[in-house]
Amino acid sequence: MQFHGYQTEGFRDEMFDESGSVRPEAKLLVETICSLEDGQLQRCQRAAERLLLQLGITFNVYGDSAGAERIFPFDLIPRIVRAEEWEWIERGLKQRIHALNEFIDDIYHDQKIVKDGVIPEEVIRSAAFYRPQCIGINPPKRVWCHITGTDLVRHGDGQIYVLEDNLRVPSGVSYVLENRELMKRTFPQVFEGLHVRPVDDYPSNLLATLESIAPPSSWQKSQKPTVVLLTPGMYNSAYFEHSFLAQKMGVQLVEGRDLAVLDGYVWMRTTKGLRKVDVIYRRIDDDFLDPEAFRPDSLLGVPGLVDAYRAGNVALANAPGNGVADDKVVYAYVPEMIRYYEGADAILPNVPTFLCWRDQDRRHVLQNLDKLVVKAANEAGGYGMLVGPHSTEAQRQEFAAKIETNPRNYIAQPTLALSRVPTLVNNNFEGRHVDLRPYILYGHDITVLPGGLTRVALRKGSLVVNSSQGGGSKDTWVLADPLAK
Amino acid sequence: MTGDTALLSRVADSLYWMARYMERAENVARFIGVNLNLQFDLPLDPAGQWQPLIDTSGDTAIFLERYGAANQSNVIQFLTYDSDNLNSIFSCLRAARENARSVRETISSEMWAQVNSMYLQMQAQPGMPEPESLPELFHSIRLGCHMFQGITDATMTHSEAWHFVRLGRKLERADKTSRILDVKYFMLLPSLRDVGTPYDDIQWSAVLKSVSGFEMYRKKFGRIHPRDIVDFLVMDREFPRSIHYSIRTADESIHAVTGTPMGAFTWPSERLTGLLRAELDFTSVDQILREGLHDYLDKLQVKMNAIDRGLSEDFFAAAPDDRAVAVQSQRS
Structure with missing residues (x-):
């Protein structure tokens, strides 16, 4: 199968450069694909989809009664990341997670960063996921964000930006592991030639991270602490992942x-x-953990859990209350946080962000709604979002009214021209926009899974990669060695 | 405490029901398959052949209300595809799969893939196939269930979790064998004086085939005789679908779960199972027939239902008083 006629259409492409030549890191893959006979790739693609369905690697769609389970569409063409670029991403993520953890711990203790005037107190108090119940809690090793799934995007300028941090209950890592299994079956020869860094050790690292925060007493009574994975149940959209991770770690799914x-x-x-x-x-979200501490109407939680946690008799990952830093207004302050706690500039830049509660920013946003992306400060999954250039006049008016009514709850960012990766569409390759979600573990120290979930917007021209909105996924190949010149 | 893996009560419950539903699907498929075959040999009153199948499932009232008089097509529809009938093959596969899905981290991936693909295949079927492909359909469902059972025994550690799977399978099997025997015996009773006629022979052979027991019966007893058939299906110590065999292996599994020595009990459900097993160990077929087979099977059903309730109270239910259970667990 050939790439003849493949167009980058002026977008940054992860596989081809501006002149249309294959980037060196993708050369072997492109050669292998070109050597396949007609229809072979499509057959592999269909076989992969059948396998996903048979293995029940699915997610649940809320409000869809017809079966309600779908496979998360998977595209066989991977995204490749050069070793030296990954090294830089990894350093940037470690720095960022360390600073965010310091910030959360500070917020629930002395709030030095507020007292020093770096972040307004009002921003913290009005953050939807700020939890006053957590004030004064000392989680084991003072770690609040054990598992993070940071979203990264590459803009047309070639620069990689952090789009959001996803500190609360990030999902998707099971697809990273399953996608890799499918790819190894499909392209064994490319794996041999390229030295793609493995991802299979994630469950072991996750278990080690969880065991590292166990109450000290639990190591004495038996040889190992008892770790469990708490799921809302089989009707949750990420249930497959919950049971998958429990099985791979060998822990109870409760x-x-x-x-x-x-x-x-x-x-x-x-x-x-x-x-x-x-x-x-x-x-499960903070709200549903413990009806005595959070939402009294919740049937999902365990009454008394937060008291046991506060007493140090059980460890929770992630720590309740860490969502304060998932607020998109708080996000805008992360570069300053890094300067404040780390004494250094952020390695990975933020996307420039306008905060609608600042009068000047708001005026700019309202005048440029057709150019900007507007997001609700506390929503995820691609909901509560306006993509200016793709919006109608009516939608812009609706958002203008929302912003005027509740400016604190909205931020705006320039519309990014997300980079693209060739994607199999019918019998051709077409460029589709992608983002990248690496997974970061914080236990004894901070480690980053080499790779992560590359999400792809399968609809032509779409910038929304969420699974609930027509997104799919690709494998992410982080190369082990720098390419020979 | 170390090295021994705890089994959640909820998980034990789901494993038990997963197995019961798979076994139920298999039995329904076999009953229908045998009946399809039988009607080629019995041209008389073909419609009359189908009502007993509904009676066996125990859903006679629901069926009558919704479908009226039984015929091949509506009985197969009701027992195979009807998603409102909770005992149809489709519903059983759906329930088995839902249970398997809620414990897929406990069962092997192969078990999950098998029950999942059986369900997806059934779900993808547009409706009842042409009559000529019906035998093949029920054959493949049976085969799929056998495969699930084989995969279970070959890929899952035979620890506590597996014993709950076996318990579900065995109790369901004993229940189904007793039902088919009850219904058919009742139906064939008037012809008891015609024992030995070809008509009678075919009917009784069908009962045996309904529990895959025809060939094994022949090896043991040779000629078809109602008394021997009852002996074989209720009392046989070695035939894996006989009630005695099923209850004995269920008893073994409960003891494996609790760690109580055989012949003793600590839990109420263990006591009930042991009682039933002992009774089957020391009853004779002639005594059962003197008492009346129907009465005997009726009482058997009541006892098996009590065992099912006992298991639920002893192992599956969230303990009403957690403190009492905590004390108990420290003792053991």
């Missing part, structure tokens, strides 16, 4: 109804009575 708090400790209900739980990797 629901709230499997747990109980007694005498300040957390227990799970087993066929042989109660067993103590030491670490909970929770994949």
